[in-house]
Amino acid sequence: MTIRLTAPLTEETARSLRxxxxxxxxxxxxxxxxxxxxxxxxxxxxxxxxxFELEGQVIYxxxxxxxxxxxxxxxxxxxxxxxxxAATPTLLAHGLRGMIGKGLRGPAVxxxxxxxxxxxxxxxxxxxxxxxxxxxSCEVIAWDDLGPxxxxxxxxxxxxxxxxxxxxxxxxxxxxxxxxxxxxxxxKE
Amino acid sequence: xxxxQASAITEAVAELFVTxxxxxxxxxxRAMERARTEEPWAPACGILDILRENADIARRDRMPxxxxxxxxxxxxxxxxxxxxxxxxxAAVHEGVRRAYTEGLLRKSVVGDPLRRVNTGDNxxxxxxxxxxxxxxxxxxAAPKGFGSENMSRLGMLTPAxxxxxxxxxxxxxxxxxxxxxxxxMVLGVGIGGDFESxxxxxxxxxxxxxxxxxxxxxxxxxERELLEAVNATGIGPQGLGGRTTCLGLRILTxxxxxxxxxxxxxxxxxxxxxRTVTL
Ligand code: SF4
Numbered sequence: 420m421t422i423r424l425t426a427p428l429t430e431e432t433a434r435s436l437r438x439x440x441x442x443x444x445x446x447x448x449x450x451x452x453x454x455x456x457x458x459x460x461x462x463x464x465x466x467x468x469x470x471f472e473l474e475g476q477v478i479y480x481x482x483x484x485x486x487x488x489x490x491x492x493x494x495x496x497x498x499x500x501x502x503x504x505a506a507t508p509t510l511l512a513h514g515l516r517g518m519i520g521k522g523l524r525g526p527a528v529x530x531x532x533x534x535x536x537x538x539x540x541x542x543x544x545x546x547x548x549x550x551x552x553x554x555x556s557c558e559v560i561a562w563d564d565l566g567p568x569x570x571x572x573x574x575x576x577x578x579x580x581x582x583x584x585x586x587x588x589x590x591x592x593x594x595x596x597x598x599x600x601x602x603x604x605x606x607k608e
Numbered sequence: 609x610x611x612x613q614a615s616a617i618t619e620a621v622a623e624l625f626v627t628x629x630x631x632x633x634x635x636x637x638r639a640m641e642r643a644r645t646e647e648p649w650a651p652a653c654g655i656l657d658i659l660r661e662n663a664d665i666a667r668r669d670r671m672p673x674x675x676x677x678x679x680x681x682x683x684x685x686x687x688x689x690x691x692x693x694x695x696x697x698a699a700v701h702e703g704v705r706r707a708y709t710e711g712l713l714r715k716s717v718v719g720d721p722l723r724r725v726n727t728g729d730n731x732x733x734x735x736x737x738x739x740x741x742x743x744x745x746x747x748x749a750a751p752k753g754f755g756s757e758n759m760s761r762l763g764m765l766t767p768a769x770x771x772x773x774x775x776x777x778x779x780x781x782x783x784x785x786x787x788x789x790x791x792x793m794v795l796g797v798g799i800g801g802d803f804e805s806x807x808x809x810x811x812x813x814x815x816x817x818x819x820x821x822x823x824x825x826x827x828x829x830x831e832r833e834l835l836e837a838v839n840a841t842g843i844g845p846q847g848l849g850g851r852t853t854c855l856g857l858r859i860l861t862x863x864x865x866x867x868x869x870x871x872x873x874x875x876x877x878x879x880x881x882x883r884t885v886t887l
Contacts, residue, residue: 485714486712499788523786541787541848543658546661579658592849596848
């Protein structure tokens with residue numbers, strides 16, 4: 420069964436999702452990668468406002484290719500999430516509700532997700548041309564000097580995602596691999 | 609002496625990088641098809657179908673297959689009877705600049721590794737040049753994404769560790785990489801040489817046909833065995849479980865020192881791009 424969601428997300432929605440759930444995400448999300456995360460932390464340290472209010476928001480770890488004329492956005496797939504791990508617990512404490520990326524998260528992130536009620540989605544890494552078709556608008560809202568790493572507001576229409584880590588700490592990578600390996604051994608026996 | 613104008617090199621390089629980023633090479637597409645037919649796990653099949661559709665959309669809409677259009681790696685084989693009119697490396701960098709600006713590819717290069725300011729045009733390229741007999745110039749463009757590059761490893765093993773040590777090192781690299789390099793992966797393995805040449809061997813191995821095999825039956829068997837072992841880990845497409853962890857693994861070797869056994873694993877992904885032209 421596929422669950423349709425619209426960002427921003429409430430804590431209740433985030434807590435209701437389970438690792439392995441298939442999701443189609445619509446609504447508004449923000450892109451931020453390594454450099455933007457460093458700057459967001461600096462803002463928080465100095466008590467300055469962030470480019471967007473974090474409460475309930477979803478960050479997509481992505482830096483698209485330049486926008487071709489006549490299209491809303493260039494190719495846009497996820498980048499490796501673990502590089503954002505150092506900054507993530509702080510952002511979660513400030514209300515961040517969801518993250519979209521690829522690959523595993525560290526234990527400190529998972530603990531913070533459980534505490535604050537947040538969800539981590541995996542997008543299909545490398546399926547960037549296909550995902551461009553799920554973005555209806557893209558606007559740079561901060562730090563244009565960072566080029567592909569600037570913060571952009573995206574409007575999504577049915578972006579296909581999997582709940583990779585849920586707010587109870589459930590992990591779709593470990594579960595999926597174990598289920599496959601169990602089935603593979605059954606076939607051999 | 610045959611003369612080749614620097615401007616011809618610039619044009620060739622620009623074309624190679626734009627096309628390489630929009631069209632998956634045939635060997636990778638073949639390996640994906642084959643993996644799809646051999647994949648027994650339904651969720652994994654679903655992901656492989658998305659990847660195939662993505663490659664089709666990119667080709668049709670002239671969009672990059674992946675948003676990480678990579679650091680621009682160029683392998684050049686320069687015939688020793690070729691005279692290049694102009695500055696060879698400047699011509700390559702200019703080709704890269706044109707490809708990434710005019711071809712709407714992502715600029716993913718910072719000019720300094722610690723001070724990190726984007727160069728704005730994806731230059732400089734990483735250029736590997738070799739002098740070969742003849743009067744031709746062969747250029748291979750291999751844009752390399754860093755989600756997978758970051759998972760690559762180099763080990764200076766001892767001779768006593770032998771084949772077993774190499775196998776363990778490759779599998780350990782794959783396990784550490786897990787879901788990060790957008791599996792299904794492609795693996796380039798270098799064995800032998802010295803510290804820096806083994807890494808170059810591994811990168812060069814990623815430009816070989818992913819579904820080909822080493823001409824030496826000993827290493828062809830090792831390629832098959834390693835691929836089998838990687839595909840038994842259960843990591844699967846995107847790390848969500850399945851058989852298809854790796855589309856292909858190629859080995860390149862060279863002589864080494866009596867005291868050493870260098871091994872390097874260059875991790876790549878289902879968007880392994882390489883495109884060659886001979887001038
Ligand atoms: S690892 Fe490959 S498929 Fe994944 S984002 Fe990087 S270049 Fe793209």
